[in-house]
Amino acid sequence: MEYPGNLFVVAAPSGAGKSSLVKALMELDARVQPSVSHTTRAPRGQEKHGREYFFVSQQEFDAMVAADAFVEWAHVHSHRYGTSKKAIEERMAQGADVILEIDFQGALQIKNIFANAIGIFILPPSWEELRARLERRGEDSADIIDMRMNNAKAEVAHVDKFDFVIINELFDRALFDLKAIVHSQRLKYSAQRRARAETFRALLIP
Numbered sequence: 737m738e739y740p741g742n743l744f745v746v747a748a749p750s751g752a753g754k755s756s757l758v759k760a761l762m763e764l765d766a767r768v769q770p771s772v773s774h775t776t777r778a779p780r781g782q783e784k785h786g787r788e789y790f791f792v793s794q795q796e797f798d799a800m801v802a803a804d805a806f807v808e809w810a811h812v813h814s815h816r817y818g819t820s821k822k823a824i825e826e827r828m829a830q831g832a833d834v835i836l837e838i839d840f841q842g843a844l845q846i847k848n849i850f851a852n853a854i855g856i857f858i859l860p861p862s863w864e865e866l867r868a869r870l871e872r873r874g875e876d877s878a879d880i881i882d883m884r885m886n887n888a889k890a891e892v893a894h895v896d897k898f899d900f901v902i903i904n905e906l907f908d909r910a911l912f913d914l915k916a917i918v919h920s921q922r923l924k925y926s927a928q929r930r931a932r933a934e935t936f937r938a939l940l941i942p
Contacts (some may be wrong), residue, residue, distance in 0.1 A: 775815060
């Protein structure tokens with residue numbers, strides 16, 4: 737189904753700066769709204785249920801899978817994450833641009849379901865910098881950081897399947913690139929035709 741809103745799917749290795757970039761974009765652009773995913777992991781820091789994620793039990797997650805409530809779900813770092821198809825469709829139908837922070841597996845599944853979804857991959861400038869960022873967070877043990885680094889190398893191997901790539905070396909530059917992608921997508925013929933259908937009809941554009 738065609739919706740007036742756009743769907744942006746942002747993936748990145750853990751520590752590449754995906755969440756910070758998406759948060760900054762939404763602070764600058766009210767039309768961009770998040771799609772809140774469900775997860776079986778526990779909240780971190782100041783995270784709140786229904787804001788960053790819907791934190792659910794394994795049993796609740798199983799029930800949603802059985803009800804086919806997710807447009808995608810995947811195992812990531814020993815936990816499960818899922819994206820509600822209904823939540824995405826409702827926001828896009830209202831004309832909002834929905835942005836998803838998601839792992840590469842989920843991103844590819846989303847693009848198979850939503851033909852107009854725009855895939856964006858965030859890369860770190862180097863492996864050394866990625867490890868340094870993970871260490872500076874102070875959230876994970878050395879073993880967990882090693883696991884995240886190994887996972888990152890597997891994730892980066894799929895970067896060619898995305899429409900856009902941003903290298904997050906300088907945050908302000910990476911944010912500018914992300915804003916440029918969103919704005920450019922809105923001006924594409926197909927996106928304008930979906931968002932401004934009445935204007936196209938009034939101008940007798942078939």
